[in-house]
Amino acid sequence: MNKLQRWWSELNSSLWFVPTIMVTVAMLLAYLLVNFDDTHKNSWMKQHPLLFGSGAAGARGMLSSIASSMITVAGLIFSLTLSTLAQVSSQYTSRLLRNFMRDRTNQVVMGFFVGIFVYCLIVLRTIRGSDEGDFVPSTAISFALVLALVSIGMLIAFIHHIASSIQAANVVGNAADETHRILDKLFPKRIGYAATHHEKADLDATTRLNWHPVVALQSGYVQGIDDADLLKLAQDGNLVVRMELGIGSFAAEGAPLVSVASYDTAQPWLPNEKITKRIDDAYGIGRQRTIDQDFGFGVRQIVDIALKALSPGINDTSTGVMCLDRLGALLALLTERELGEPLRADNGRVRLIAKRPDFAAYLSEAFDQIRASSLENLAIYLRTYNALLTIAGRQRRPGYREALLHQSHLSWEAATKNLTSDYELKQVRERFEELQRALA
Numbered sequence: 001m002n003k004l005q006r007w008w009s010e011l012n013s014s015l016w017f018v019p020t021i022m023v024t025v026a027m028l029l030a031y032l033l034v035n036f037d038d039t040h041k042n043s044w045m046k047q048h049p050l051l052f053g054s055g056a057a058g059a060r061g062m063l064s065s066i067a068s069s070m071i072t073v074a075g076l077i078f079s080l081t082l083s084t085l086a087q088v089s090s091q092y093t094s095r096l097l098r099n100f101m102r103d104r105t106n107q108v109v110m111g112f113f114v115g116i117f118v119y120c121l122i123v124l125r126t127i128r129g130s131d132e133g134d135f136v137p138s139t140a141i142s143f144a145l146v147l148a149l150v151s152i153g154m155l156i157a158f159i160h161h162i163a164s165s166i167q168a169a170n171v172v173g174n175a176a177d178e179t180h181r182i183l184d185k186l187f188p189k190r191i192g193y194a195a196t197h198h199e200k201a202d203l204d205a206t207t208r209l210n211w212h213p214v215v216a217l218q219s220g221y222v223q224g225i226d227d228a229d230l231l232k233l234a235q236d237g238n239l240v241v242r243m244e245l246g247i248g249s250f251a252a253e254g255a256p257l258v259s260v261a262s263y264d265t266a267q268p269w270l271p272n273e274k275i276t277k278r279i280d281d282a283y284g285i286g287r288q289r290t291i292d293q294d295f296g297f298g299v300r301q302i303v304d305i306a307l308k309a310l311s312p313g314i315n316d317t318s319t320g321v322m323c324l325d326r327l328g329a330l331l332a333l334l335t336e337r338e339l340g341e342p343l344r345a346d347n348g349r350v351r352l353i354a355k356r357p358d359f360a361a362y363l364s365e366a367f368d369q370i371r372a373s374s375l376e377n378l379a380i381y382l383r384t385y386n387a388l389l390t391i392a393g394r395q396r397r398p399g400y401r402e403a404l405l406h407q408s409h410l411s412w413e414a415a416t417k418n419l420t421s422d423y424e425l426k427q428v429r430e431r432f433e434e435l436q437r438a439l440a
Contacts, residue, residue, distance in 0.1 A: 009223075009292050013102040015081070015110065022111030023118050030122035030140060037137035056129040059141050063127075066148045067120035073155060074113040081106055084162055091314070092171055093304035095297075098290070099174060103165070109158040116147045168319045172305055176326040179298025182291055183330065187337035209240065209261035212271050214279045216251040223247075224284035224293040227354060230258070231344055233278055234351040238263050245283075246355030248294045257283055263349060295334075296357060299365050302326055310373045310380070320370070321383045327366045328387025334362060335395040360403035363391075367407055371414050378424045381415045385431035392438045401439050408435050 011017050081100075088096050100106070123144060128135040164170055222245055234241045240263065244256040251257060258279055260271070289297040306323035309316040339359065344352035367384060374380035385408075392404050415428040 009290060010286075013098050015101055015107060018104070018107035019111035019114055022108070022115040026115035026119040027122060029143075030119045033140035033143055034123060034126050034137045037139050038135070056127050056134070056136055059127050059136050059138075060124060063120045063124045063141065063144060066144055067117050067124065070113050070117040070120065070148070070151065073151070074110065074117065077110055077113060077155075077158060080159075080162055081110070084166055087166060088171070091166075091308070092168075093301065093308055095289075095301050095304055096171065096175065098288075099178065099301075100165070105158070105161050109154055109161075112154055113151060116144070116151060119147065120144055168309075168316070169322060172302060172319065172322045172326055175298065175301045175305065176330060178291060179295065179302070179330055180333070182293075182295050182298055183333055183337065186293065186295055187334070187339060209263070211242070211259040211261045213244070213256035213259050214271055214276050215254050216245075216257050216283070216285065217253065217276075217280050218251075218285055219253040220251060220285040220287055221289045222249050222251055222283060223286045223290045226282040226284075227344075227352065229282045230279070231346070231352045233275070233282075235346050237275075240350055240353070241279075242353040243355035246357065248289050248296050249355075251283070251285055296362065296365055299327065299330065299362060302330075303366060303369060306370050307373055310370070310377065317377060317379050320374075320377075320380055324370065324380070324383040324387050328390040331362060331366060331387075332391045332394040334359065335391060335397070335400055359397075359400050360406070363403050363407050367411070371411055374414070374418070376418050376420075378419065378427065381411060381419070381428050382431060384411050385428070385435055388435055389431075389438060392435060404435075405439055408432060408439070 085097055085100055088100055123137060123140045126135065126137055126140075165174075225243070225247060230241050230243075233239065240261050242259045242261075244258055245251050260275070260279075289300070291297045291301075302323050306320045308314060309319035309323070339356060342354045342356040343350055344354065367387075370380065371384065374384075388404055388407060388411075392401075395401060395404065412428065412432045415425065415432075419425050419428065
């Protein structure tokens with residue numbers, strides 16, 4: 001199932017999938033309308049000559065004009081899309097290219113224009129003059145004219161969409177919205193039953209078991225893990241499975257993905273081809289990280305936008321500030337979610353030791369590199385404390401409080417090191433003390 005989900009995600013991220021479906025629909029539609037005209041010819045079209053009356057030469061001319069103009073506009077749209085991808089990659093981060101490629105509006109517009117072109121070609125070849133049998137599919141030709149008129153609105157809407165999609169606020173907002181959707185999907189995520197206190201005590205006993213690593217069969221980033229399948233594997237064989245790599249980690253070929261041990265000490269478990277294949281199927285490994293099961297990758301995208309904005313070549317503080325606002329909002333939502341118990345048990349025994357990211361790791365991912373790039377930028381320090389205050393107002397767990405305090409002290413240390421003005425330091429100190437009071 002995990003490989004199927006990964007295949008579907010890659011298909012959705014391609015520029016060709018939706019246009020291919022739309023071209024297929026256009027071909028089917030052309031066939032149906034031509035058949036309709038052939039079945040109902042001369043029955044009611046002669047009653048409306050202004051709408052449906054046209055000779056073979058006129059019909060061919062109109063369809064040829066529509067087809068040629070559609071393929072020209074389709075080429076323009078492809079050019080605009082590629083130039084937009086290049087601009088996004090250079091101005092923001094190449095990690096956002098996947099978001100623009102899977103943009104449904106871009107895919108539908110491309111498919112619409114190419115679909116009209118194919119539709120016109122198919123209808124065009126069915127037209128016959130008086131010397132060839134005199135057949136003009138009036139309904140199909142009129143529908144081509146309607147599609148051509150609709151295409152004008154589609155072109156205007158596409159240009160507006162492209163112009164708005166590359167604005168910094170929309171780029172950051174779209175990345176944050178996608179991360180928010182993944183947050184709702186992933187947390188809380190329960191598999192099996194969370195281990196009880198008694199079963200957690202049994203975890204120490206697993207350290208004395210004879211562990212055997214199961215290695216990766218290819219190199220790449222862990223895009224997804226089928227936790228339920230790993231749990232079922234452990235239940236079926238009276239085993240315990242310990243993840244060595246989590247979502248977003250890089251797996252080198254031959255490096256351990258998981259370690260497996262048997263509770264049956266009389267018959268120690270040894271790796272075999274069937275189990276290795278099943279574990280490899282549970283891990284989705286690809287060339288790049290994806291956001292489908294990786295909340296951290298969504299955070300990483302926003303951080304990369306901020307780092308590019310704060311680089312000396314661009315120096316766009318406003319975009320960096322927007323990124324910090326979005327990161328604060330996302331992590332504030334995360335504080336209210338259950339990140340998942342790493343231990344999963346069945347029949348009183350620990351079966352799966354999962355690799356789960358913790359809140360402190362997400363905080364570090366969000367703020368550490370931005371803080372290192374802020375240097376003497378007062379606005380970034382102040383906005384960082386605003387984000388931390390937003391998170392602090394929602395957190396209710398002691399471990400989260402400690403992580404926020406740690407980030408607070410790191411930001412204060414960086415500010416005292418880089419800011420030389422007493423006026424600026426006073427503003428940062430006020431935010432620092434405000435955060436300390438909020439966390440107290």
